[in-house]
Amino acid sequence: MVKLRTVYRCTDCGAATPKWAGRCGSCGAWNSLVEDVEGDDEIISIATGMALVPAGIPKPIDSLDATISEPQTTGVEELDRVLGGGLVPGSVTLLGGEPGIGKSTLLLQLLAAWSGQTLYVTAEESAQQVHMRAERLNAIKPDLWLVAEMSLNNIIKSIDQVEPQLVIIDSIQAIADPLLNSAPGSVSQVRGCAHRLVQEAKARNLPIILVGHVTKDGGLAGPRVLEHVVDTVLSFEGERHHALRLLRAVKHRFGSTNELGLFEMTEMGLRSVPDASKLFLADRRAGVPGSIVVPALEGHRPLLVEVQALTNLSPSHVSPRRSAQGVDSGRLAMLLAVLERRANVNLSQHEVFASVVGGVKLGEPGADLGLCLALVSASTDRPLPENLVACGEVGLAGELRQASNTARRLAEAARLGFTRAIIPASSAVDINIPGIKLEPAQTVAQALALAGLSIN
Ligand code: TYD
Ligand code: MG
Numbered sequence: 001m002v003k004l005r006t007v008y009r010c011t012d013c014g015a016a017t018p019k020w021a022g023r024c025g026s027c028g029a030w031n032s033l034v035e036d037v038e039g040d041d042e043i044i045s046i047a048t049g050m051a052l053v054p055a056g057i058p059k060p061i062d063s064l065d066a067t068i069s070e071p072q073t074t075g076v077e078e079l080d081r082v083l084g085g086g087l088v089p090g091s092v093t094l095l096g097g098e099p100g101i102g103k104s105t106l107l108l109q110l111l112a113a114w115s116g117q118t119l120y121v122t123a124e125e126s127a128q129q130v131h132m133r134a135e136r137l138n139a140i141k142p143d144l145w146l147v148a149e150m151s152l153n154n155i156i157k158s159i160d161q162v163e164p165q166l167v168i169i170d171s172i173q174a175i176a177d178p179l180l181n182s183a184p185g186s187v188s189q190v191r192g193c194a195h196r197l198v199q200e201a202k203a204r205n206l207p208i209i210l211v212g213h214v215t216k217d218g219g220l221a222g223p224r225v226l227e228h229v230v231d232t233v234l235s236f237e238g239e240r241h242h243a244l245r246l247l248r249a250v251k252h253r254f255g256s257t258n259e260l261g262l263f264e265m266t267e268m269g270l271r272s273v274p275d276a277s278k279l280f281l282a283d284r285r286a287g288v289p290g291s292i293v294v295p296a297l298e299g300h301r302p303l304l305v306e307v308q309a310l311t312n313l314s315p316s317h318v319s320p321r322r323s324a325q326g327v328d329s330g331r332l333a334m335l336l337a338v339l340e341r342r343a344n345v346n347l348s349q350h351e352v353f354a355s356v357v358g359g360v361k362l363g364e365p366g367a368d369l370g371l372c373l374a375l376v377s378a379s380t381d382r383p384l385p386e387n388l389v390a391c392g393e394v395g396l397a398g399e400l401r402q403a404s405n406t407a408r409r410l411a412e413a414a415r416l417g418f419t420r421a422i423i424p425a426s427s428a429v430d431i432n433i434p435g436i437k438l439e440p441a442q443t444v445a446q447a448l449a450l451a452g453l454s455i456n
Contacts, residue, residue, distance in 0.1 A: 005018075005037065005038045006036075006037060006038075007035075007036050007037070007038045007366075008020045008021070008033040008035060008036065009034060009035075009036035009187055009188075010024040010026060010027060010029060010032045010033055011032045011033075011034065011187055012024065012027055012028035012029040012032045013026050013029070014225045014228075015027065015213075016038055017033070017314065018038065020033055021033060022323075025385045025418060030444070033034060033349065034186065034187050035182070035188075036188045037180070037181075037188055044333060046169075047082075058450045061299075066184075069088045069089065069090070069091075070088070071083060071084065071085035071086035071087060071088050071254065072087055072088075072207075073085065073086040073112060074084045074086050074087055074110050074113060075110070075113025075114055075115070075421065076106075076109060076110050076113050076261055076272065077272045077274070078230035078261035078262060078272040078273070078274075079106070079110060079247065079261060080349075081260075081261050082234065082247050082248065082249050082259045082260070082261040083232070083234075083254075083255070084247070084252065084254060084255030084259065085255070087207040087209075087367065088231070088254050089167070089205045089206065089207055089208065089209065090201050090204070090205040090206060091201065091207050091231040091232060091253070092194075092197060092198050092200050092201045092207075092208045092209075092210065092229070092230045092232075092233040093207070093208070093209045093211070093228045093231065093233075093234060094172070094209075094211075094212050094226065094227065094232070094234065095107065095209055095211050095212065095229060095232045095236060096211075096212040096213070096214050096233065096234065096235050096236065096250075097214060097236035097237065098213075098214055098237075098240075099121035099213065099306055101236050101237070101238055101240070101245065102236065102238075102263075102265055102270055103170070103171075103211050103236055104125070104130075104133070104170055104211070104246055105133070105137065105265075105270055106171065106236065106247075106263070106268050106270055107120070107168045107209060107211065108120065108130070108133060108134055108137055108139050108269075108277050109137055109139065109269055109270060110143070110166075110168075110209075111139060111144050111166070112134075112137060112138065112139035112141065114165070114166055116143065116164075116165040116166070117143045117145070117162060117163065117164045117165055118143065118144050118145065118164050118165065118166045118167070118168070119145045119146075119158060119159060119162045119164035119166070119167045119168070120144065120145070120146050120147075120148055120168045120170065121147055121155050121158065121167065121168060121170065121175075122146065122147070122148050122149075122170050123148070123149065123150045123169070123170060123171060123174035123175045123184075124170060124171055124174045125148075125170075125185070126148055127146050127148040130146055130148075131146070134146075136266065136268070136269070137146060137269040137343050138268075143192060145158075145162045145164065147159065147373045149175075150174060150175050150176060150184065150192060150224065151175070151176065151177070151178055152175055152176065152177040152178075152193050152196060152197075153174065153177070153178070154430050155169070155366065158369060159200065159204070159206070160184070164206070165206065165207075166206070166207050166208075166209070167206060167207070167208045167209070168208075168209045168211070169197065169208065169209070169210045169211065170211040171210070171211035171212060171213060172190055172193060172194060172197075172210040172211065172212050172226070173185040173190060173213050174194050174210065175189075176189050176193065177189065177192050177193055177196065182193045186247045188233065190226055191225050191226065191229075192206075194210065194225075194226050194229050194230065195229055197210065198229050198230065201251060203340075203437070206342070210230065210349050212226065227250075227251060229402055230251075231252075231253040231254065231270055232251060232252045232253060232254070233249070233250040233251040233252075234247060234248065234249055234250070235247070235248050235249075235250050236361060237361075238265075239359035241264065241359070242358060242359030243264045243265045243339070244262065244263075244264060244265075244273070244276075244279070244358055244359050244360070245262070245263040245264070245265055245270065246260060246261070246262060246298075246360075247260070247261035247262070248260055248261070248299070256299075256300075257299075258299035258300045259299050259300060259301065260298040260299045260300075260301045262274075262301075264279070276301075276303050277302070277303055277305075277352065277412060277415075277416055278416065279358070280303065280304060280305050280306060280357060280358045280360070281293065281304060281306060281416065283357075284306050284357075286383075286386045287383045287386065288383055289377045289378050289380070289381045289382055289384075290308055290309040290310055290311075290374050290375075290377050290378030290381045291306060291307070291308050291309075291374060291377070291383070291384065292306070292307055292370045292373050292377070292384050292388065292389070292390060293305070293306055293307075293373045293388075293418065294306075294307050294362070294366075294367050294370035294371075294389065294390065294391055295367065295391050295409035295410060295412055295413045295421075296360075296362055296364065296366060296367055296391075296409070297364065297403070297404065297405055297408065297409055298450060300400070300408075302405075302408050302409050302411070302412035303360070303412070304389070304412055304413060304416055304418075305356055305357065305358060305360050305362065305416050306356070306357040306358070307327070307353075307355075307356055307357075307362070307367060307370050307371055308354070308355050308356075308357060308374060309352070309353065309354045309371065309374035309375045309377070309378040310352075310353040310378050310379075311347055311350040311351065311352050311353075311375065311378045311379040312350060312351045313350055313351075314349055314350055314351045320348075320349060320350055320351045320352070321351040321352070321353075322351070322352050323351075323352070323353045323354070323355075324354050324355070325353075325354070325355035325356065326355055326356025326357075326359070326360055326361050326362055327354055327355075327356060327361075327362050327371060328363070331365070332352070332354050332371070333370075334376070334396070335368060335371055335372055335431060336348075336352065336375070336392060337398060338372075338394055338395075338398055338444065339372060339375065339376065339444065341398070341444040342397065342398025342443065342444060342445060343372075343376075343398060343443075343444050343448060343455060344445075344455050345375070345376050345379065345448075345455055346354070347375065347379055350379065351374065354371060354374070354375070364403070365393035365394075365401075365403065366391045366392065366403030366409070367391070367392060368392065368393050369390045369391060369392040369393070369394055369400060369422065369424075369444065370389075370390045370391060371445055372394055372444050372448075373390055373422075373447065373448065373449070373451050373453065375387070376448055376453045376455070377453060380453060380455075381391065382453060384451055384452075384453075385420060385451070385452065387418050387419040387420055387438070388418065388420045388422065388451065389413045389416070389418045389420070389421050389449070390421065390422040390423070390447065391403050391406065391409055391410075391421070392422075392423055392424040392427070392447075393424075394444050398424070398443045398444045398445060399442065399443055399444075400423075400424035400426075400441055400442060400443060400444065400447065401424055401426070402423075402424045402426045402427035403424075403427070406423055406427040406431060407431050407433065410423075410438075411433055411435050412432045413433075413436060414433050414434065414435040414436045418436065418438070419435060420437050420439055421433075421436050421437070421439065421441060422439045422440075422447050422450050422451060423438060423439070423440060424440065424441065424442070425440040425441060425442045427440075428440035
């Protein structure tokens with residue numbers, strides 16, 4: 001009888017130790033060690049019935065055919081955009097996202113749009129449930145095959161039987177290899193199943209998409225190694241109470257990770273949003289103090305979003321409330337400090353609320369200036385000009401620093417009819433956007449004056 005060694009493996013970094021400990025000796029994470037098995041490739045393959053990976057044969061690089069890995073369009077425009085054209089045959093993609101965000105919906109729509117035989121493996125929902133959803137999404141078609149299955153070997157048998165050109169596994173945490181003697185979702189199961197599916201994908205030149213759950217803090221559940229074995233990791237995000245969904249590539253072996261895909265969740269499933277700025281600004285009310293439009297950049301994609309601020313004299317003078325939605329709370333605190341010390345705007349006795357409308361998260365410093373203007377506009381109760389946008393990073397000295405790709409941001413603002421832009425003086429050189437008047441400023445105080453909010 002072949003025996004596997006029992007080890008304890010860190011779910012964060014993947015390091016293995018023979019003894020359990022409360023803290024991983026390798027990466028220092030607490031409570032991350034779980035039981036796992038380890039052995040030589042050969043022993044694992046005998047014990048688990050898995051085929052051994054054939055030994056690689058070295059070849060001169062120019063003898064390889066690159067056309068085999070040309071991406072094939074998925075039929076879902078925004079997905080193609082993020083993938084850089086489509087799915088590469090033989091590639092394995094992991095789609096991560098919170099429960100209920102729309103992963104199964106997106107993939108079912110992908111199968112409906114895909115031309116050719118496909119297989120949807122549902123390990124969480126029943127075949128009836130998926131059928132009902134497919135009806136709603138208009139995804140009923142003869143070459144879409146469906147199997148409710150949790151066992152890895154049966155899944156592979158289904159692939160043999162259907163011979164699909166695309167396989168979806170919903171989800172990797174719900175399937176299990178019975179030979180691997182641990183529960184679905186455990187580190188050894190997730191890793192073992194993912195490894196096996198990667199082998200199958202490569203051997204058959206078949207694209208496979210795995211659905212992955214994320215934990216409370218946003219990381220993918222299961223071992224980190226999962227992200228290493230797949231070719232592409234996509235993250236599907238959004239606020240549960242907003243219709244907007246953002247799709248990003250976190251890792252992509254076949255192209256850039258800079259593209260952003262945008263969808264709107266509707267009654268009829270997900271709809272691609274080619275013109276996001278228009279969507280974000282649809283409900284904007286002009287002439288309200290504390291509101292400004294910021295030309296942000298998500299990857300390569302310019303997005304116009306409304307940033308809002310509200311300030312109120314705090315009933316209690318001890319640490320008044322600060323609330324940040326869609327912007328980093330640390331960044332908000334820093335900008336409040338800069339406004340106080342460099343621009344004579346003192347909000348230390350005020351409750352401050354800042355939010356980005358539409359469920360977008362602005363992670364880049366280019367939104368700093370817009371947020372500062374919104375804060376001062378709110379606290380002075382003076383609305384900002386309706387046709388104004390502002391972008392730029394604010395430094396601790398109150399200086400304005402240029403944000404990346406200012407020209408692309410301003411072109412998007414011009415397209416939507418904005419005519420004035422306050423930008424850092426350093427980025428005004430060489431930029432000429434028809435229709436937009438540039439108003440360069442060197443400091444946040446100068447920017448406030450240009451916006452009609454000067455503080456005496
Ligand atoms: P789902 O794809 O099941 O999410 P996940 O697989 O990521 O857990 O989507 C769940 C939510 O999407 C559900 O709460 C309802 C909503 N939804 C719509 O609003 N419209 C639709 O057409 C569909 C199919 C789902
Ligand atoms: Mg689902």
